[in-house]
Amino acid sequence: MKKTIMLISMMMIVFIFNGFTLFQNKDKKAILFVNFGTTYNDTRVATIDTLQKKIADTYKDYDVRLAYTSRQIIRKLSERDGIRIDTPEEALKKLKADGYGTVIVQATHIINGEEADYLKREVASLKDDFYVIKLGHPLLTHIKDYELTMKALQLQYSELKADEAVVLIGHGTHHPSTSAYAMIDYFFQDASQNVYFGTVEGFPSYDNVLTRLKKNGIRTVTLMPFLFVAGDHANNDIAGDEEDSWKSMLLKEGFNVNVYLHGLGENEAIQQIFIEHIEHAITNKEIDMKRKKAGYALGK
Structure with a gap:
């Protein structure tokens, strides 16, 4: 019992x-x-x-x-x-x-x-x-992810001329993982593509991207959100009409600016x-x- x-x-x-x-x-x-x-x-x-x-x-x-x-x-x-x-x-x-x-x-x-x-x-x-x-x-996450992401992003734009560039803008972070943006940027550099990566909050910053655009003689920029959805950051920080949006700041610098307002989740x-x-x-x-x-x- x-x-x-x-x-x-x-x-x-x-x-x-x-x-x-x-x-x-x-x-x-x-x-x-x-x-x-x-x-x-x-x-x-x-x-x-x-x-x-x-x-x-x-x-x-x-x-x-x-x-x-x-x-x-x-x-x-x-x-x-x-x-x-x-x-x-x-x-x-x-x-x-x-x-x-x-x-x-x-x-x-x-x-x-x-x-x-x-x-x-x-x-x-x-x-x-x-x-x-x-x-x-x-x-x-893995190296293969960067390769596949690069191929996926290339579907979002046509062949670029020497003075044209695509700038993809992510959220950014002060976490060590911010290095992922520089890494995907390097993949495009290694492929000799006029594609640049920046972030709203982190590195690479707007100033980092601006310096490279000027150095490389870029005149026309297409902004794309490197975000899953084209929500608040895409509509305001990237494509908004406020003075501190990427679009407004690049226009002020004399660039021709186009906007591709679609989140990565549509790809x-x-x-x-x-x-x-x-x-x-x-x-x-x-x-x-x-x-x-x-x-x-x-x-x-």
């Missing part, structure tokens, strides 16, 4: 501390599609909604759910449109409550910056709530890179560095 009571007690402890995973179904699978978000409905339809549908069409045995990371955008959409979008943490807790055992989290982050780090911590904090939970990579080749990152998360095992180093120590 004591053994039976002890066994039941142990089962209850496991049940409680394992986050009620006895109710999780390993074969009930979901993809949590995470975005910073946008309040611009037209760009949302062309980017977030389009890629969400493509993910659902590609992975029919997974249910696809949506989350936004920007609390400001979530609040504004709720107040303005009566639409409530979950944060990643809220969405994951709902997936747990609904009995999902396998979850793939894929965000539309461009670089492995602060937003990507925060999401990684959120996912890690809930890893014991699922049999399997994996996080897909941001757009620019089908960029969409495909994110699909491939989901596939990688599904099919590849995560590397346990502690176990790997232990193997090295043993000469394996």
Whole structure:
């Protein structure tokens, strides 16, 4: 009798501390599609909604759910449109409550910056709530990603003359991952393309890009957002009529300025890179560095 009571007690402890995973179904699978978000409905339809549908069409045995990371955008959409979008943490807790055992989290982050780090911590904090939970990579992660992104971006413009250039402008960050912008810039330099990368908040800055444009004798510039959606930054900081927008400042410097006001999420080749990152998360095992180093120590 004591053994039976002890066994039941142990089962209850496991049940409680394992986050009620006895109710999780390993074969009930979901993809949590995470975005910073946008309040611009037209760009949302062309980017977030389009890629969400493509993910659902590609992975029919997974249910696809949506989350936004920007609390400001979530609040504004709720107040303005009566639409409530979950944060990643809220969405994951709902997936747990609904009995999902396998979850793939894929965000539309461009670089492995602060937003990507925060999401990684959120996912890690809930890893014991699922049999399997994996996080897909941001757009620019592996060398192959840079190569594919360069090819995808080349679909957005025609052959450039010697005095013409494309300037792609990302958000930017003070996180060490800002080096990703310089790296993708170098890919284009190495391919002898008149394509430059700048950021709204970080490096390369407007001044960095301006110096290079003048040095290389560029007269006509086409501005493109290096952002998943053409939202607030694209419409105001890049293409706006305010004095401190990139368009206004370049016009003041005497350049001819064109604007390509479309987010990266509208580019089908960029969409495909994110699909491939989901596939990688599904099919590849995560590397346990502690176990790997232990193997090295043993000469394996």
